[in-house]
Amino acid sequence: MKPLNPLMISGRDVLPVVExxxxxxxxxxxxxxxxxxxxxxxxxxxxxADSYDENGNVIPQIYKGKTRRERHEELVAYGxxxxxxxxxxxxxxxxxxxxxxxxxxxxxxxxxRVLQGVMEGARGLIHGITCGAGMPYRLAEIxxxxxxxxxxxxxxxxxxxxxxxxxxxxxxxxxxxxVYEDPWLAGGHNGLSNTENPRAPESPYPRVAALRKTxxxxxxxxxxxxxxxxxxxxxxxxxxxxxxxxGPIAFQFGTRPLLTKESPIPDSWKQRLLRLAKxxxxxxRFSPTGFYSSAVRNDFLDELSGRSERQVPYTTEPxxxxxxxxxxxxxxxxxxxxxxxxxKVRSWMAEGHTEALRTPDNTLIYVTxxxxxxxxxxxxxxMGCLSACSFSNWAQSESGSxxxxxxPRSFCIQKTLQSIAHDGDIENNLMFAGHNAYRFASDxxxxxxxxxxxxxxxxxxxxxx
Numbered sequence: 001m002k003p004l005n006p007l008m009i010s011g012r013d014v015l016p017v018v019e020x021x022x023x024x025x026x027x028x029x030x031x032x033x034x035x036x037x038x039x040x041x042x043x044x045x046x047x048x049a050d051s052y053d054e055n056g057n058v059i060p061q062i063y064k065g066k067t068r069r070e071r072h073e074e075l076v077a078y079g080x081x082x083x084x085x086x087x088x089x090x091x092x093x094x095x096x097x098x099x100x101x102x103x104x105x106x107x108x109x110x111x112x113r114v115l116q117g118v119m120e121g122a123r124g125l126i127h128g129i130t131c132g133a134g135m136p137y138r139l140a141e142i143x144x145x146x147x148x149x150x151x152x153x154x155x156x157x158x159x160x161x162x163x164x165x166x167x168x169x170x171x172x173x174x175x176x177x178x179v180y181e182d183p184w185l186a187g188g189h190n191g192l193s194n195t196e197n198p199r200a201p202e203s204p205y206p207r208v209a210a211l212r213k214t215x216x217x218x219x220x221x222x223x224x225x226x227x228x229x230x231x232x233x234x235x236x237x238x239x240x241x242x243x244x245x246x247g248p249i250a251f252q253f254g255t256r257p258l259l260t261k262e263s264p265i266p267d268s269w270k271q272r273l274l275r276l277a278k279x280x281x282x283x284x285r286f287s288p289t290g291f292y293s294s295a296v297r298n299d300f301l302d303e304l305s306g307r308s309e310r311q312v313p314y315t316t317e318p319x320x321x322x323x324x325x326x327x328x329x330x331x332x333x334x335x336x337x338x339x340x341x342x343x344k345v346r347s348w349m350a351e352g353h354t355e356a357l358r359t360p361d362n363t364l365i366y367v368t369x370x371x372x373x374x375x376x377x378x379x380x381x382x383m384g385c386l387s388a389c390s391f392s393n394w395a396q397s398e399s400g401s402x403x404x405x406x407x408p409r410s411f412c413i414q415k416t417l418q419s420i421a422h423d424g425d426i427e428n429n430l431m432f433a434g435h436n437a438y439r440f441a442s443d444x445x446x447x448x449x450x451x452x453x454x455x456x457x458x459x460x461x462x463x464x465x
Contacts, residue, residue: 020254021103033093049082072384083118106134149176155191186229235464266424
């Protein structure tokens with residue numbers, strides 16, 4: 001394999017291998033600091049980051065506010081406190097080697113306030129900001145204010161062009177690179193557009209070549225593009241290295257670092273990764289963000305699939321299509337569904353799915369009474385972890401609402417991601433992973449259940465394997 005030469009990233013020549021910044025306590029100061037200490041770019045998540053008490057124990061994120069707005073303020077405070085804590089840990093762990101980045105999601109609740117609070121409280125400890133999940137127009141402005149480099153996450157040349165024209169051209173000197181995240185292979189939320197087929201993956205090479213061409217034509221600096229999503233063995237990407245069409249390329253690893261000693265995920269999660277088979281990661285659209293996302297198939301995703309399958313359209317008045325009367329709710333209010341769906345509803349109710357919940361698309365889903373209570377409780381207890389949430393109808397705008405009915409086909413994402421990261425229930429929570437996660441089972445480096453250190457993994461990656 002071609003040698004992987006250092007690249008200038010965030011003001012220093014480092015190995016062009018980058019830890020992906022997985023959210024909600026999955027990439028933390030320990031993993032990021034270890035990655036930087038190995039000579040690469042460590043990335044800790046600024047999304048619901050953990051903070052600690054005087055004994056070093058994780059402080060549970062418990063919300064006491066009576067209103068969503070009050071709980072949202074608590075969430076922002078937790079986020080700032082946790083982000084500063086992780087930055088300090090990463091800095092100490094790195095020993096001054098490599099580079100340290102913070103990753104934030106633009107669509108997370110209070111994103112700008114959390115980011116600015118962390119950058120203010122951890123001045124000098126963070127060298128770069130990566131940001132995706134939306135169109136982070138103000139990212140460059142914030143990075144320039146704190147004199148650090150910024151790394152927008154995009155999935156197409158078109159997205160970069162929009163960001164460049166509106167904002168980034170004004171702060172080009174602080175653009176450290178651009179992260180291309182493959183929308184079909186990456187774990188977590190994916191940047192598929194409405195014009196792209198989720199079932200028809202496209203090769204990343206022409207898309208990254210188009211991104212570089214767009215960057216050059218726009219007058220962007222010749223900064224590295226981070227290839228993210230689907231990267232496992234570097235030998236499989238040898239034709240990308242020192243390729244003049246692509247320009248400087250770094251490689252971002254999101255899934256592989258999950259299975260390291262410094263990775264903070266519970267052992268049950270790590271062991272599940274070793275048993276995955278091809279196809280066990282599902283690209284789905286249940287997320288309350290409205291984005292596609294990729295996660296391991298488990299009871300949690302099966303239950304969400306079942307909710308949407310037990311779904312019928314309804315109207316409040318009969319018409320030619322909706323001609324069968326149906327009593328809904330404790331008060332037995334009458335709605336109308338297609339006659340052909342009546343038998344399906346009866347069969348679902350016979351199976352115990354007796355509660356009908358209305359969706360914003362004028363449909364009913366059928367769930368058990370226990371599940372209905374859980375859904376409604378989670379909606380009521382919303383803490384505003386997103387800028388706009390389809391599940392609870394929260395929005396951080398002045399109105400505090402999306403203006404649409406809360407959608408029971410989705411779920412509370414903050415609740416489930418906090419739960420899996422700390423409690424380790426891998427069947428009843430959302431377990432993000434990239435689509436290449438099945439390769440753990442055949443990778444000889446992880447044979448016999450081996451869990452390496454971050455440094456051992458980085459050294460292995462540099463061999464091409």
